[in-house]
Amino acid sequence: MAKALMFMGTGSDVGKSLIVAGLCRALANRGYKVAPFKPQNMSNNAAVTADGGEIGRAQALQARAARRDPVTAMNPVLLKPEGETGSQVVVRGQRRASLSARQYWAERDQLLPEVLDAFVEVAGDVDYVLVEGAGSASEVNLRANDIANFGFARAARVPVVLVGDIHRGGVIASIVGTLAVIEPDDAALVRASLINKFFGDPALFDAGKAFLVERTGIACLGPVPHFPDAARLPAEDALALEDFSTRAGGVFRIAVPRLPRIANFDDLDPLRAEPGVSLRLVQPGEAMPRDADLILLPGSKATRADLAALRANGWDVDIMAHHRAGGAVLGICGGYQMLGRSIADPEGIEGAPGTSEGLGLLDVETVLAGRKQLRLETAYHVQSGAPLSGYHMHMGVTEGTDRSRPFAMVGAEAEGAVSADGRVMGTYLHGLFASDGFRRAFIGQAASADLAYEAGIESALDGFADHLERHLDIDYLLSLAETVETIR
Template sequence: MFQGTGSDVGKSLIVAGLARAFANRGLKVRPFKPQNMSNNAAVTADGGEIGRAQALQARAARVAPSVHMNPVLLKPQSETGAQIVVQGRVHATARAAEYQSIKPTLMPAVLESFARLAHEADLVLVEGAGSASEINLRTADIANMGFARAANVPVVLIGDIERGGVIASLVGTHAVLPADDAAMIRGFLVNRFRGDPALFAAGMEEIARRTGWTSLGLIPFFAGAHRLPAEDALGLDGARPAKPGAKLRIAVPILPRISNFDDLDPLDAEPSVEIIRVKPGSPLPGDAQLVILPGSKSTIPDLAALRANGWDIDLAAHVRRGGHVLGLCGGYQMLGRSIADPDGIEGPAGAVPGLGLLDVETVLSGEKRLAAVTGETTDGIVFVGYEMHMGVTEGPGRARPFCRIGGAPEGAVSPDGRIIGTYAHGLFADDRQRAAWLQRLGAGPAQVAYEDGVEATLDALAAHLEAHIDLDHLLELATPISV
């Protein structure tokens, strides 16, 4: 099990790289994360949803994603509440305090999923959540040491040197953990090092001396990380390479409950495209040719946030200038005339006016659609993607659908063709669809084979970890499954 001294220390990336490295050795590898918190989710082959990171790790292991790879997924809907997904299906909605009492009831499902994976694999790579040192959450924990102890899984602790204070974070974790929990940790890794490794040799030795844990590797910064889908919304703040030759500027307002934001990654990979992620307090840029309203876990509150930032005014000006707009999932719902929540799924029951840019209306419902889809847009361009949404959208605007999925019309397009809404995620990962959009918006031909690039990056990551971690030692640390 790989736990971290904090969030975003590189746990997900390291597990993905190790999954590919051990799969390359001929082992049957399965990724597993007992509890995840993310609004960036993926549809699985068995018809549920899991965190996007576990889907990437499954791909690295060259297996289809399964709901058992992430049996508990928390999808935040507000500052204090989240939807609880258990083994791929919506289980409940709870506030943070309420979830603490629910957690103990979820451990059986977590252990069942872990056992299922273990019985079909040579090696299970487990990822923890957040920080191992959050002893305030230790009671009934299912994400870190609570799971490690229940399943008798040895732990490797990861620290991030780039954020500073890595010696203190690793040694401090040892200091605050109860002795029985600290004893589960067999070694540590220091991630994202830049410079001459010899300069930190004494640091590695000091961490080992003060904790008694084995030093398993100092991992240099992996420059290709930005080419892999990020799961944590923290990834939206990361620096990206400059695009001096970009022909197409796309503005994306970053809303509080943004979801499935990896829809943007394939566009980011194109040299001719510059994506401006607009933070609260900043206006939508006036020179953007396209504005994308991405998915949202809580559409009505995010629509309120969009208006509070004045982005509805910016969007109206963008449309008057002849700009294009694409609404994906929750963004599609916002583009319509109204959004109704009669059952109070997202908060108080009621209805709010939409942006009025598409002649459709949405009614939110408790049933979630989760499906991999193959479609064809009205201009004859096929795509492979997925749907993940709650709600039904109808209205006259649907007489001009964006595409057909399984023969049925889907989405809506404005009469002038410049405003589009769709429930289809993953559009731009399909090279054919992305190329059509770039040509339509004057950015020239697509220059990237996106899926091939992800595969190449996973191989490069595996080689990177192979060079800096003793993988044979890691395998020696693994223990037989006891659940």
């Protein structure tokens, strides 16, 4: 029978997603069958699954680390923020509703049976399930009706390892404080703490470990030193954009507006990895650089709202000037919709019903309606003939005369649109730049012949697994896992 162990954080972005990914690969390398599980995630960085739904990008990476196909059961509840106070609620890979935060927090415990069913399903054919919590384990104000952290752990009877980020400072207080403020029955599930993202000589933390063991009465694992190649792995959510580093001096210059509700921004990762590309994420209040070769409009979780934000920043004027000067523009998914003449949302799928005027650089119109399209795709780029792989994850239908010049072909079906002058392009295909041949054809001489993006992901996962084998007692961790019992 499968055994399970859950990893919760003292806060957001402490590295628990990567810890789980690294342990998935380490256990897979040891010959175990292992699977990831996250009861509830909140992220606009999502991935299409083998069973035709969507889950958080982090769980897809963890499934890849485990050498398993990602399936919707691995992340049964996904919240995709659409505004300041509400989210699209995705259950078992399919959009169920759009709710305000207040509505969701009041009703989320109703989803616990589905979460537990998914957990049992994931555990059905593996040796270990590695569970990831969400945000901070000490958010006692959100404990009622919780399904993401201790609410799930208590219901499924899964032991917990508490992860803290020493690089932020205050890790001792964050671990001791977490155990002090949570309910005693929740604290009883915590079997160890784990110190992550250490810089310098690990021996300098020996006294800190001893203090934590004495004060908490549980084992302290690590510290796990910082692993630089983790930067090569897809990030989970927009927190990563706070540390988004640009490469200067590249011969091919790309500018990307940072939209408030940017989605699937890991589309940019292969371009960031190219030594010959200079990629700049343009922050609100900044102007688009006038020397850009390409302006790339990324995906958006609320296209009309982000189009309004784009105009409020004056980026529409910058984009038009860039195009008049001979520059190229590419829109992906929501960015593609923005490039058209209009975006209509008659049913209020992404907000208040209405229609927004687009940028008008493509002769197409979009209507947001119907079922969300979630499909893995293989295609080829029409202009270059280069093959590519990607995925569709979007609402709505886009039609117009520029569709007669498709960006790509998916089998016999035309995909995307290109303007008559060839300098404005739109596509619904996410993940396209991970295909080395297409990326090289698209950016030309700036591309490195040596960069194999997907192989680099595999190398980074194996490297991180080896890193954890050196710095964690994985045998001890496995001894903490407990058998998944019949639930309910």
